[in-house]
Amino acid sequence: MNALARSSSIPSSAENLWDRMLDCLRQDKRDYALGWIGRMRPLDVREDVLVLGVPDRFYRDWVDDHYRPLLEATLAKVTDGPVKIGYEVVAGLAPGPTLQAAPAARPEGARPPRMNARFTFNTYVVADSNQLAAAAAAAVSDSPGRAYNPLYVYGGTGLGKTHLLHAIGNKIWERDPTQRVVYLSSEQFTNEFIESVREQRMPEFRRKFRDECDVLLIDDVQFLGRKEETQREFFHTFNTLHELGKAIILTSDMVPAEVPGLEDRLRSRFSMGLITDIQEPTFETRVAILQKKAVMEGLELPDDVAHFIARAIQKNVRELEGALVKVSAIHSLSRQPVTVDFAAHVLKDVLPSRQVVDVEGIQKEVARYYKVPVEALKEDRRHKALAHARQVAMYLSRKLTKGSFPEIAARFGKDHSTVISAVRKVEKLRETDAGVKRELDELEAKLTGE
Numbered sequence: 262m263n264a265l266a267r268s269s270s271i272p273s274s275a276e277n278l279w280d281r282m283l284d285c286l287r288q289d290k291r292d293y294a295l296g297w298i299g300r301m302r303p304l305d306v307r308e309d310v311l312v313l314g315v316p317d318r319f320y321r322d323w324v325d326d327h328y329r330p331l332l333e334a335t336l337a338k339v340t341d342g343p344v345k346i347g348y349e350v351v352a353g354l355a356p357g358p359t360l361q362a363a364p365a366a367r368p369e370g371a372r373p374p375r376m377n378a379r380f381t382f383n384t385y386v387v388a389d390s391n392q393l394a395a396a397a398a399a400a401v402s403d404s405p406g407r408a409y410n411p412l413y414v415y416g417g418t419g420l421g422k423t424h425l426l427h428a429i430g431n432k433i434w435e436r437d438p439t440q441r442v443v444y445l446s447s448e449q450f451t452n453e454f455i456e457s458v459r460e461q462r463m464p465e466f467r468r469k470f471r472d473e474c475d476v477l478l479i480d481d482v483q484f485l486g487r488k489e490e491t492q493r494e495f496f497h498t499f500n501t502l503h504e505l506g507k508a509i510i511l512t513s514d515m516v517p518a519e520v521p522g523l524e525d526r527l528r529s530r531f532s533m534g535l536i537t538d539i540q541e542p543t544f545e546t547r548v549a550i551l552q553k554k555a556v557m558e559g560l561e562l563p564d565d566v567a568h569f570i571a572r573a574i575q576k577n578v579r580e581l582e583g584a585l586v587k588v589s590a591i592h593s594l595s596r597q598p599v600t601v602d603f604a605a606h607v608l609k610d611v612l613p614s615r616q617v618v619d620v621e622g623i624q625k626e627v628a629r630y631y632k633v634p635v636e637a638l639k640e641d642r643r644h645k646a647l648a649h650a651r652q653v654a655m656y657l658s659r660k661l662t663k664g665s666f667p668e669i670a671a672r673f674g675k676d677h678s679t680v681i682s683a684v685r686k687v688e689k690l691r692e693t694d695a696g697v698k699r700e701l702d703e704l705e706a707k708l709t710g711e
């Protein structure tokens with residue numbers, strides 16, 4: 262029996278539940294949402310899902326983007342047990358209000374300015390490289406102002422700091438849209454401060470950041486360095502919010518102690534809560550991120566292509582994402598299948614030439630160099646020259662693609678112990694045999710373009 266029907270005090274029919282939800286929304290003064298929500302029809306209760314009828318897919322996506330948290334919170338109030346909202350398109354239902362009309366009809370329900378609805382915990386891949394930062398961010402969004410105040414997240418460019426900052430703000434706001442979440446970069450804070458001074462609007466500025474703020478999210482806090490007046494204002498903003506138990510979350514590309522020109526009193530304030538870093542993602546994390554983003558893009562991404570891109574772009578998730586978007590866009594325009602060759606071609610301008618090296622490319626180059634057929638590299642023939650070429654190709658595959666032994670072995674139709682012993686043998690030869698060293702140097706130069 263499903264959770265909705267389990268409790269005898271709970272209405273079992275979809276209509277009954279829906280009426281109670283609408284009453285609840287009116288009582289909670291959420292009438293602004295009824296324009297959209299009120300046009301849906303309760304259809305059914307399946308497992309733990311209340312299924313609502315919507316006129317079309319556009320309507321469904323809009324309602325889901327804007328009202329799912331409110332709908333699920335309201336559903337939780339009128340029933341118990343884990344319950345979710347589902348949608349089904351029903352022809353003939355009245356179409357929704359126009360998009361333009363919607364924000365005016367629901368001003369207090371609008372997402373806080375500058376907040377990106379795409380950056381959520383659901384779309385964030387957690388791995389070793391960001392585990393602590395993600396766990397701390399989740400804790401802060403569960404108990405804002407109590408857990409780790411301030412939370413200070415630092416790390417290199419394009420590694421997901423801004424994403425986490427938005428995820429915290431989105432989660433707090435989605436759970437309770439009355440929470441006043443203020444997000445901006447430290448540069449924007451500086452600009453607003455300067456403008457407010459110039460236009461004599463400081464009381465308004467202080468009201469915004471001190472009185473009308475429950476959660477302050479400041480991105481790239483390192484830009485406060487050497488801005489003395491702004492730092493002074495920020496110091497007082499920080500103290501006021503902190504004393505009131507309001508949550509403060511900061512990101513930066515370095516630890517507070519290293520931010521040039523940052524006053525000591527801010528350094529020590531920034532270190533009062535938790536300082537945590539985000540490291541460069543490992544190969545496995547990069548693959549996981551690509552796979553998640555591919556699902557979001559609606560792109561079917563074969564594993565070997567994900568591995569190829571993840572090997573080529575190692576330091577920056579933004580670039581990783583950019584590469585995937587490019588592959589996806591050109592695939593949908595050209596309808597060409599997504600293969601490693603296709604990705605290498607599409608990304609040739611994005612990737613430095615040494616980065617587009619893959620096992621197939623290495624096999625071709627090595628075969629050409631030793632004047633043997635490519636296919637012979639994948640066979641078992643023990644002819645001395647062939648065995649040498651095969652071992653060199655395995656060694657270079659390991660060195661230049663950073664692929665795992667089993668991955669490389671699969672490309673040669675061998676098992677991984679064969680690749681391990683080939684790599685060891687060539688490593689030794691490189692040190693002891695000047696001829697082999699020269700061959701390897703020449704091959705590497707050809708393959709990497711260096």
Ligand SMILES: Nc1ncnc2c1ncn2[C@@H]1O[C@H](COP(=O)(O)OP(=O)(O)OP(=O)(O)O)[C@@H](O)[C@H]1O
Pocket residue numbers: 380384385386387391416417418419420421422423424425514550578579582
């Ligand atoms: N772990 C992750 N999971 C999913 N997406 C990620 C992850 N890390 C980064 N991204 C994505 O990479 C892109 C860049 O991330 P973000 O803007 O948060 O980086 P940043 O660390 O703030 O960079 P910068 O210091 O340059 O501002 C975003 O589109 C973000 O969604």
